[in-house]
Amino acid sequence: MTTVGAVIDRIYRTMLTPPDYQPAGTPLLGDIDATQTTLRLSTFAIIEDEQLLRTGTIIEIGAELMRVAAYIPSSRDATVERAVYGTVATAHLNGAYVILAPSYPRQSVFEAVADNIITLYPKLWTTSAENLISIAGNVAGVPDDLAVEVLTVWPNGWTNTIDLDARIVDYHPAVGGRAVVTNVDAGDIWLRYRRRMGKATAETDVLEELGVDERWVNIIMAGVR
Incomplete structure (x- = not known):
């Protein structure tokens, strides 16, 4: 798994300090x-x-x-x-x-990479799926801090409705924060949702955990110049 630090090393190696320009x-x-x-x-x-x-x-x-x-x-x-x-x-x-x-302090390069990652969304995004098993009163906690939009919903086990729907809201008093609001008031459902990018806080952060597809590394690197 690629880390933010590995991306920074690659930026130095190929862009900022290539072999013919060593500090x-x-x-x-x-x-x-x-x-x-x-x-x-x-x-x-x-x-x-x-x-x-x-x-x-x-x-x-x-x-x-x-x-x-x-x-x-x-x-x-x-x-x-x-x-x-x-x-x-x-x-x-x-x-x-x-x-x-x-000429290129590592902390400055890290901050540039972290900023580039979060600006990838909404042009780029990843998706994930989650089984919500704690629905009560049509509300459940958001399963993923990076979840921003529900794409599809399907049943798992018993539900009292067939026409399933769900959306993510920034705040709901039942959970005291971000929540998934659904027309299912009991049972459990599966969600497929869109993920935004998270803010890197350390070089050890893994791109996948920040919502970044490793195929986008060149896009992140290009934004450092």
């Missing part, structure tokens, strides 16, 4: 936790890259941005301000790549 940087030397403000860098493969390290330079490890407060060239030790520009401080392992003055 300046070097590996991290040693692990750091989410609170450390001093880190040591490995030897720079390209000497000129080190000249970018000065007070005020923004560096990136993973999705975290840091601001350099001081740098000692002889030891390659940098004192940094953690989690700037709205990013989150996290632990980083030895060998993690430290990008100097990133």
Whole structure:
């Protein structure tokens, strides 16, 4: 299953930082936790890259941005301000790549991907089916947070009506939120419904769980430029 993070990696690999355009940087030397403000860098493969390290330079490890407060060239030790520009401080392992003055911060790319996903609907959508087994007083809770429109309804077991109908409403007092309202007042039914896209909150989010068909990845990627 494809994750949001995998889409971001592909965007960097094929669009933002292809092999002939690699950002300046070097590996991290040693692990750091989410609170450390001093880190040591490995030897720079390209000497000129080190000249970018000065007070005020923004560096990136993973999705975290840091601001350099001081740098000692002889030891390659940098004192940094953690989690700037709205990013989150996290632990980083030895060998993690430290990008100097990133042109395309990973957090910004993540936000662009998340925005592109939710704007796919209503031009694109997926469908799913659900068996509602707790109908009482013609109302049942919405089985899927991404469900937006009932497409078809069919019976399962005993019902007191043949002409079945159902629709999704944003609020119903019987359930205290979104609900499926149907003309079936007892028993259970099957619904086939249209799904919108969910908002990604982490790179580990799976596209399918966000309502995204993996065939739409190129559309999501194209919107990042």
